[in-house]
Amino acid sequence: MTGRRCTRSTSLPPSTRPVSRATARAAGAALAIASFVAGCGIIPGATGGSGDDPIKVMTWAPMDSDVDSKPGMPAFAQAYERWINAHGGMNGHRLKVLVCDEHNDSVGAAKCARLAVQEHVVAVVGSYSQYADSFFPPLEGAGIPYIGGYGITTAEFTSPLSYPVNGGQPTLLAGLGRKLAAGCGPVTLVRPDSIAGDELPPLLDSGLKAGRHAEAGDQRAAEDATEYSAQSKKALEQAGTESGKEGCVVPALGDRTSTFMDSFRRVRADYPDVRAATVLGSVDQTVIDASGGKSGPYEGAYITGWYPVAGDPRWDGMKKVIKEQAFLDQRIDPADAGVQTTYIAYSVFKRAVDRLGDRDVTAVSVRQTLDKDVTVDTGGLTPPLHWEFAAKLAAVGFPRLVNANVTLQVVREGRLVAAEKGFVDVTRTLLDADLN
Incomplete structure (x- = not known):
């Protein structure tokens, strides 16, 4: 591509803007992002999951902040990495989980997102941040999907690159x-x-x-x-x-x-x-x-x-991961909604990778699979999840909200x-x- 400068042409509505305007703006953002990614030839994580390369993802959250600290989410992600690799990996590939301390501020959120882009991760999975205005623009510019955020910002229910697992x-x-x-x-x-x-x-x-x-x-x-x-x-x-x-x-x-x-x-x-x-x-x-x-x-x-109580047997799969790989890790509480969301998010990601079969695992292929091919059965922890941009709740400003069950x-x-x-x-x- 020559004679053409690639610039970021739009951004999604901040989480603090009125939700009544979110649908129209998010729809425009979807088209702009698609055009940007296609026009600039961006293929993030193009080598992730190809050949013998590991599949690289990131999980972030405030890990040591005075307010809203969620250390269990990155800790569980690392435990899941050890567990899945001990059981043969994902579709024949090892999983590599990068974690980032978001520090519960906009600067930290932006740094984590830029690191995800620099490391060519194929997805950000099971993360927590209040600062969508800081982390979504870098992810959108690189076409990296955001799977199973905590649901704390409106942008998580409007961005075409967001795949929420709960209704926030x-x-x-x-x-x-x-x-x-x-x-x-x-x-x-x-x-x-x-x-x-x-x-x-x-x-x-x-x-x-x-x-x-x-x-x-x-x-x-x-x-x-x-x-x-x-x-x-x-x-x-x-x-x-x-x-x-x-x-x-x-x-x-x-x-x-x-x-x-x-x-x-x-x-x-x-x-x-x-x-x-x-x-x-x-x-x-x-x-x-x-x-x-x-x-x-x-x-x-x-x-x-959002989910069944922690004592419900439907959580046995998550508890198995914790028992085998993080039994003594006091950061990980199976009753914590952040840990539960991270488990479901990684289950969604694994389903997408399995569906790709022999195809390379990239940010683009993961997005395409989640957008078109996959309905994820979470074993009754949520209803079956399937994402489409014009979901039922688009009329009230939540086009990506696909799980309205509580x-x-x-x-x-x-x-x-x-x-x-x-x-x-x-x-x-x-x-x-x-x-x-």
Whole structure:
């Protein structure tokens, strides 16, 4: 190719832009990315998985940060590398997993993405980052697929190079709203005072409205606060009720949810008819244990998740990997949603590589296989996964959201257990949501 300069012509919408504009912009981005990759002749990872070369991928996450640290995700990825190679590799090739500490900041996310490009990885698998604006442009420019991100940014549900395995915050909040509509009096949402936080109330309200419940009270709070006494008291006052139905407070502050609940516990005694409810990612079994178990503030709380509870036998495959290759690695908790997402993401990637057969494993061939050829059966951990750009939820700004199923869990005797059998599909609820 001569006489032509290759430049990046577009980028996907940042995760903080209004979701009502995401579909149109993402569609344009899809065409621009395809044109860029084809016009510039980029074939990332062209030698990955050819001949005797290993298949090279990357997993990143904050590994040692003060907030939202997810060291178990890269640690599990490395354990999976050892396990798969001990069992013959992927389709006859050894797997090589690079890990990167994203440091929970935009600079770290961009560095990890640029390293992935420099190393010619064929995919980024099972990773966590809040900084889609920093990591997606380098990946898009090189045509590298992002498989099984944590689902924490809107861009993960709009980018044509993203292959999410769960429904992120949208499905968790919509599913939680549906449950609380049946069992709660007044509901108060405590969420970040940020543009990203502004997207959360309509999602919770979509579930509440589906159950003919009034909208939730909207309580804003700082993301980096060290205590939330004033916000806890105000939320409890808003959710307090004399109707005979319990009021419910829903903290959705990510890693700061535990900090909020410490304050919530101290002032809750005056409001015995109010309980907490939240979403997976804000709390898991380790958080429940650390907060006092059955005597802690989460007792009786409803929690929506993406997957079955950790004790479900459908996780036996993941636990086998941990037992054989990381039994003493305390970073890896099989009940952690990040570890679970990473396991599913690598299962998806393995399915794509197996489907390629004798063809070289490259970023291009992996994308083409996932786009056209593969429906992935995850053994009941999710519904069968198949990605297409114009998915059912494109109309509300989530064209890559292909798994709108959630599970309902509850804390009983200090343990997170299933509250209902099976999954709840919230596709219809999201389609009816007022996200404009």
